[in-house]
Amino acid sequence: MSQKTYDRQNPAFYVLIVMLVIMAIGPIYLMLVTSLKLNVDIMSDTSSLIFMPTLRNYETALCDFLWYEPEHLRRCDPTFGRALTNSLIIGLVSTAITLVIGTMAAYALVRFRFMGRDVVSIWTLMMRMVPPAVLLVPVFGIWTFQFGIDGTRGGIILVYVALNLPFVIWILQSFIVQVPIQLEEAARMDGAGPFQVFFLVVLPLIKPGIAAASIFTFRVAWNEFLLANALADRNSRTVPVTIVNSLTEFDIDWGVIMATGMLLAVPPIIFTFMASRQIITGMTAGAVKG
């Protein structure tokens, strides 16, 4: 890349780019600034560019995890802290399960010829389009009355795994196809069984695909609201559910709610900066070949 030369462009062109960047991240920046303000500053009439940044809103949200007692709080509300723990557990566990069984399925679909492979591919594609809103009623009914796992983290994890699997299988397929089959044959000649071939030869080669798939899976589990709202009880609520719950109250505490929103937004933002290339690959797979 270093020897690449760049064309000189019209200055107006750079102005356009700067405007686009401001538009793209402006709202996120506003949220960050608001989360660092006291409510007095948020509500004051002068549009205040100058204010004392404070971490108080974050202290209020995270008071459960702090080793000291924030002096501005009379009573610590553990709701958000609990939700954060739930979100982390649900996100990580469902991502892990989805990836393990998703990779295995994708591998089988690509490498083994057996009856019904085309049918399975079409079904995966179709299932990918199912929106959470469509699953709301049946999942609520089945989880409550038949499986008896409503209100548990396990119940929410199960929905997320099912919701993410089609996409993960679909995207990993495109990575596994590129693994040269000669490598696998060589391993088999040396006496490796199918599971050894899969775990020791194929898995290390499709790491970028796995990175993309895990980011997408974690993001869905971390961000999802509707199904979590229907399934969770007081103890298994995730962060999006608590945010919406605190919104319906009449008087909105913008500072604290923006701090919680910021905390919810931070992991996806970090992933984006760490693995933007993989994310873009994941987004363009299917529409753009190559």
Added chain:
Amino acid sequence: MSTARANRLTPYLFLAPAGIVLAVALFYPICYMVYASFLDWNPSQRIGEADFIGLRNYTKLFSDAAFRESMWVTIKFSAVVVTIEMILGVGLALLLDRNIRGMSVLRTLFILPMMIAPIVVGLMWRYMYHPTVGIFNRTLTDWGFEPIPWLADGDWAFASIVIADIWQWTPFIFILSLAALQSLPASAIEASKIDGASGWQQIIYIKLPLMLPVLIVTLLLRLIDSFKVLEVILVMTNGGPGLSTEILSIRINRTASEFRELGEAAAMSNLLLIILLILTFAMFIYNKAQEVRAQRMRAVEEEA
């Protein structure tokens, strides 16, 4: 013999866990929903206790003005949003398809809105649209204009959710069309340059037609996703004021949790699913047709 059998069983072993989860937690619920849409069912009943009422949920829906309104809002929202985003996204891609420094940084920044939780996106926009402390009305009053009732007036509320969605999803189309542009054969563009085509002629006669297959798939993907939008609107307006922003997903949620009519909600979900299946199917057919065409072209080239 036993190794041969083990080899025959392996694909099924690899597929089994995923298959079981999908069957139990995705396929079964969907079948269940189709069945539930024929029942008069409320959340306190087990499904066995609900009465079978045939197609009455559906007939009720189609005679329900509120549902028709919500259907219309959904279609209007998808059409408006997808049209504007396609124009902006493709336009920006054509404009920014240049050899410049920092393109990858730009792309990274552009995908941020899509990665952040929709709940948070709704939150940010609700704050910005706030009648007094929001940045829009603050700027307007600072410049001496009347404040705008962003989320309080039906038409403005609809415009507001459209703007938020454009902010969130235009980058998606931008990134896809940029990828398409950069994978175009350089020879075609070179040839048109030599023949003296102007910038506009290049775009209209060479670039857009060559991008068309990708653009159509992008359009369908975005269309399907636009029917899934829920949380952003839920946080911003919760479907109000009145029914002005109540898209189908929000109506399903309300029918299930507020009106406690699970059968009706299931019937609505069914209709939404049918729309999405038609779109998905269209995409699948289109992809297949493209593949067949590409194969035939290759065959012709080889003969020549």
